Amino acid sequence: MAKNYWLMKSEPDECSIDDVLAAPRQTVPWTGVRNYQARNFMRDAMKPGDGVLFYHSSCAEPGIAGIATVASRPYPDATQFDRDSEYYDPASTPENPRWVNVDVRAVRRTQLITLAQLRATPQLTEMAVLRRGNRLSITPVTAGQWRCITTRLVRDG
DNA sequence: GCCAACGTTGGC
DNA sequence: GCCAACGTTGGC
Numbered sequence: 142m143a144k145n146y147w148l149m150k151s152e153p154d155e156c157s158i159d160d161v162l163a164a165p166r167q168t169v170p171w172t173g174v175r176n177y178q179a180r181n182f183m184r185d186a187m188k189p190g191d192g193v194l195f196y197h198s199s200c201a202e203p204g205i206a207g208i209a210t211v212a213s214r215p216y217p218d219a220t221q222f223d224r225d226s227e228y229y230d231p232a233s234t235p236e237n238p239r240w241v242n243v244d245v246r247a248v249r250r251t252q253l254i255t256l257a258q259l260r261a262t263p264q265l266t267e268m269a270v271l272r273r274g275n276r277l278s279i280t281p282v283t284a285g286q287w288r289c290i291t292t293r294l295v296r297d298g
Numbered sequence: 299g300c301c302a303a304c305g306t307t308g309g310c
Numbered sequence: 311g312c313c314a315a316c317g318t319t320g321g322c
Contacts, residue, residue: 150320176305199320256321274303276319 145191146282147182148270149209149245150198158195158207161247168212168246172220173228175240179279184215184241192287193245196270197253198278204255205290213244251294264289 149171151157161169174180188211195207217238220228233239259265269280282290 152320178305203321274319276304278319 142188145186145188146194146284146287147187147191147211148194148196148205148268148280148282150196150270150278152199153197153206154200157197158209158247158250161195161207161209161245162250164247166246167248168244170219171242171245172218174218174242174278175228175230176278179277180240182279182281183243186281187211187215187243189213192282192291194282194287194290195245195247202253202255204253204259205251206253207250208248208291208294209245210248211243212246215241215243218242252297254290254293262289 153160156169161167171183174183191211193209193211194205195209197203197206217235218228218240220226221230221233221238221240222235223229228240230239256271259268260271265271265286268282268286269275269277
């Protein structure tokens with residue numbers, strides 16, 4: 142099957158692209174997703190090797206800060222069973238887990254492409270993350286959008 | 299801190 | 311199944 146492409150939001154205060162690059166094997170488990178639509182993307186559509194635009198949100202300069210890749214199949218999110226975790230879900234059981242995550246491996250940090258720059262790019266006006274009121278932490282990216290953005294990154298660093 | 303937008307919850 | 315209330319996200 143062909144590669145899919147995704148945009149994944151992370152608050153840099155929690156986990157920045159540099160944090161992922163500094164992690165063992167430059168890989169982190171993408172835990173804590175508690176939205177069904179975002180979960181379903183991981184569970185049903187993501188494959189190892191898919192391309193990821195690493196987006197920094199809820200920060201001074203929101204935008205795409207790096208390139209990453211999906212590094213595992215989906216598996217149960219361990220934080221849902223951890224009573225001490227802010228992501229603990231008492232309604233979920235190991236026999237019937239509600240939440241899953243994939244692993245994400247950072248490929249490289251890039252020059253920041255700001256939200257304003259994304260909005261100003263005519264080829265990107267249809268990007269899901271730019272839609273009004275969008276709150277999804279994981280959104281699909283088309284091959285054309287991926288090409289537009291990564292080409293720009295190759296050109297500008 | 300504000301607030302628009304949207305998801306979830308729970309009473310009915 | 312409806313829908314109001316509430317909570318969360320996330321840019322500004």
